[in-house]
Amino acid sequence: MLVTNIPGHDRVGEFMSDQLESVEDFRIRARAWLSENMPKLDPAKEYNTNRVADREWVEHRALQKKLFAGGFAGICFPKEYGGQGLSPAHQAAFTEESVSYEMPLRLNVPSLSICSGMLLDMGSEEQKQTYLRGAISGEMILCQFLSEPSGGSDLAGLLTRAQRDGDTYIINGQKCWSTFAYAADFATCLVRTDWDAPKHRGLSMIIVPVHDDATHLQRVRMVDGSEEFCEEFFTDLVVPAGNLVGTENDGWTVGQRQLFYERQAVGGGSPYVSGQPPTRGGSSATVEEVARAVGKDKDPATREIVGWQSALDTVNHQLIKRITVGMASGEYPAMASSMMRLAHAEIPQHKMDVMLDIAGDEAVTSVVGGDGYLRSVGVQFLMRQGASLGGGSSEMSRNMISERVLMMPREMAADRDVPFREVRRGR
Ligand SMILES: Cc1cc2nc3c(=O)[nH]c(=O)nc-3n(C[C@H](O)[C@H](O)[C@H](O)COP(=O)(O)OP(=O)(O)OC[C@H]3O[C@@H](n4cnc5c(N)ncnc54)[C@H](O)[C@@H]3O)c2cc1C
DSSP: OEEOOSTTOTTTTOEEGGGSOOHHHHHHHHHHHHHHHSOBOOTTSOOSOSSOOHHHHHHHHHHHHHHHHHTOSSTTSOGGGTSOOOOHHHHHHHHHHTTTBOOOGGGIIIIIIIIIHHHHHHSOHHHIIIIIHHHHHTSOOEEEEOOBTTBSSSGGGOOOEEEEETTEEEEEEEEEEEETGGGOSEEEEEEEOOSSSBGGGSEEEEEEESSOTTEEEEEEOOTTSOOOEEEEEEEEEEEEGGGEESSTTBHHHHHHHHHHHHHHHHTTOOTTOOSOOOSSSGGGOOHHHHHHHTTOTTOHHHHHHHHHHHHHHHHHHHHHHHHHHHHHHTSSOGGGHHHHHHHHHHHHHHHHHHHHHHHOHHHHHTTTTOOHHHHHHHHHHHTGGGGGTTTSOHHHHHHHIIIIISOOOOOOOTTTTSBGGGSOOOO
16 A cells, blocks of 8 residues: 655655554654653643744754654655655654654744755755755754745745856845744745746746845844744845756746645645644634633533534644645645645634634733733734735635636736746836
8 A cells, every 4th residue: 555745746655554664663662752752841831822932943953853863853754864754644643642742843834844845856965965954853944035025926026136156146135024034044045047037937946044144134023022024135145056946947846846835834734744732822722712711601602603613623624634635646736735725724714703702802902911812812813814825825825726726717917928027017
């Protein structure tokens, strides 16, 4: 029987189950190792907060190094790059066993699930040995430099430029909304290398150092006080030409692969995510918990809302499973990951809305200075729009489902075959 690797992926069928340790043997081995090596979750500590303390990055790097030393890092990545060469079923077993331990969750997205996934598929051997192994071993953290102030949905319209100069590229421009860039070491950066080609055909993906004298990075303070986002300004940033991923001007193909992994990660179906957020505190409060906390758990109308949300959560969970299996078997195209992505925006947004309805105005007033469930509900509501923007907006997901899954006619684009230099841009 085939144990497939990644949905819609070239390496489907790479793992033959009879060549691997059985999932049950692996689970027993993982359980014993976790209890001897990983710290137990601390009941006094608050997890899942939107505010990520700088020390958390140090701790999570150390935890990833521990997993690596113990042979449990990068469970679904190939062994030659520091992974374990095991299947998603092994990963799922490890995640189940690790729920009561502290895990390096901050490294899951985007470093491992998005950037490393893309590099595994598109990177050169040297890039995989350096950056993929670096990310799996906990030595490096990777992030994404895609969006720009002129627009994230129109990604192919980006303006940051890279000029080839001998064995180097010189990069100028600006990126924004880069999640956790301040804590990362390298970024996969999409740039324009040919202004005479139509917009999708003049792009290149280049790995760049995040911290460099030629890059001014600043953190963006959000309304809840968190600073996960950064923006970067490049002034003659010089990087080796060997950092080009794939071929020059074929960056759209590389970027598409990265976006595939992003949709998969954001949609909850990535095989490269290890561990799951603790189910208490912070942003993981359930609708039921909120209803109880505000004394509405006996109210018939509230109970109906709680039941409805629970049904939606079940649908979301089953959808992820169904699409993951469908993509792995070839029944669905890789773009079907947009369906997971869309559901993962709509359903959590519905949850945030009903939680606010149940919690009432106090949730809003407790955003500043409050604590516990009420504050968490208020903060989540303020952040609700992010769920339908990060990883590509819901409108873009709908476009992809209609054009690339249902094969409906493509949206009109006046700039499709026009040299990018001649494309009219808004001011
Ligand atoms: C939590 C989060 C994490 C993120 N992390 C990163 C990161 O690490 N790196 C990175 O580079 N970026 C990141 N982003 C940015 C993200 O990729 C962009 O926000 C997203 O692509 C949308 O781009 P935009 O914000 O520029 O909105 P715009 O592109 O300006 O769109 C604004 C609105 O118009 C709609 N719209 C635009 N064009 C069309 C169209 N043709 N048809 C219909 N509707 C349309 C959009 O759907 C959206 O609702 C992150 C965003 C969030 C919220």
